[in-house]
Amino acid sequence: MILLKLFWSFLLIGFGSFGGLSMIPQISNEVLSHGWMTAEQVTDIVAIAEMTPGPLGLNCASFAGMQAAGIPGAIAANLGVLMPSITLCAAAAVFFHKFRNSRVMQWILVGVRPICLGMVVGVILSLSGSNYxxxxxxxxxxxxxxxxxxxxxxxxxxxxxxxxxxxxxxxxxxxxxxxxxx
Amino acid sequence: MQQQYVEKQKEITPQELLDLASVAKSLPGTMIGNVAMLYGYRVGGLAGGFAAVFGMILPPFAVILVISFFYAAFRANPWVNAAMEGMQAAVVPIIFGAAVNLIKGSMPYPPCVLLMLISVAAYLFTGINPIFMVILGVVLGLVIGSYYERRQDHDPS
Structure with missing residues (x-):
């Protein structure tokens, strides 16, 4: 059950974010609301993820999964966060040339980028509260x-x-x- | 990526890698996972894509596994704790630095600024799940993007 929850949470994180630090708002929202990590641990994992090789989203998935349910938890969380890559992005790979110049994708980013930026600013403010x-x-x-x-x-x-x-x-x-x- | 595949193995030109990266960035999910999928597909079809994704996650997975096994013990050590407290102070500046890089090109039209501010407030003052904010961004992006593009078409100046 916990494995399904981890998978589902990280699936949402994966589909709701566009890489790198734009994942932090989603990640901290999901792991805090389920009690898988504390705010201090989220800060720790961001520091650890920046120090170690590998992308932040995957490192957070591994760490939160481990904290919540050991190695199976880490695997479930990783699969969840990778779902967009192995579904949507696989489709995009097949239709790469149509996709590259898609105006619709450009329009979507017009709205998604400011939203992500705003949430990152929100994270900066709320983490400032807990860290300082x-x-x-x-x-x-x-x-x-x-x-x-x-x-x-x-x-x-x-x-x-x-x-x-x-x-x-x-x-x-x-x-x-x-x-x-x- | 650039070093290994463009310069050493000459599997892909720098321009192609940039194209892959820009598609990877515009899709949801971890960018590196998306790049691995696109590149793997190019070299070996769908199977190549899956192989690249799973190959890419193994090393960081192993590193984090080791770290999280020792995390509790490490964290209890006063010296490790002191170092981690110091690094905690760095996390907000690091995210801030990345946010500064995100600003460039992220708000091409005036309504985008408003969208950004609404997003800050929603994140801080409502418990709304960020994924709903992203969905809102997708919908409003379609509206705003198509509106301004049509306007530019009518007014070539």
Whole structure:
């Protein structure tokens, strides 16, 4: 039963998203509402997924599936999230040349792109709440690390792995060695 | 992908890979899964497509399997915890950076901006399932896209 639920949830995630970070709103909505992962685990898996090879959607499927129902759960979730690729995209492969210049697909994206962008902005705002607010007050250390990260990403054009490495090191020093509150 | 298949094996030209990628991006699902399907199909038909998809998921699947086995134990270690707390602070900036890249070309017509703002509010203040928002986007995209294209046809300036 849980396997079917995992499969179905990740099927919805797959069909409702267009790759990469646009999957985060769907993923966090499904795994939080079923209680498969906590908000903190969602943040962890995004960090882990960015560090490890492989696309975010599949890594989240594997991780949430494992947490909920072990290896069978991970397989069910992966199959779900891959369904669009092995159905819709297989059809598109067969009709590739008709499909490439399809105006209808272009029109659909006119509406879907802003919706996805808006939901990603929503995720940024709600994750900011859980990542930089410790329940009693602002997590100033986290905000400081985040500010440097943003600077590295936007001004220095650093890659995501560099930024994560820097943040892990900063976490070790500030939280681990100096014992600042999280 | 670019390195392995375009430069080393010369199986596909850069232009073809771009075409595959743009179709993969405009379909739902993970983009890499879609690229694997399109490329596999090109080389070996439907069976090739399925083989490429399953080959592509195995390595990340194995990595995450190992990580999630040790996740609970790792997370309890104070030093790992400190490093993870640090990385948590990076997640929002990383998503923000990606969102900045998404903005470009995502709102070609004025109503798209309104759609984006409605989507932010709906995500934050209503419990609506994101898939319904995407379906709404598909419907409104058809309306807005066809309307503006027709208008351009009538007014070539």
């Amino acid at each position: 607010w410790s329940g009693t007050g602002l997590n100033l250390t986290g905000i400081a690390i985040g500010a440097v990260d943003l600077f590295l990403l936007l001004k220095c054009k650093s890659g995501v792995p560099t930024v994560l490495l820097f943040s892990a090191a900063a976490g070790l020093v500030l939280y681990g060695a100096l014992g600042l509150p999280a």
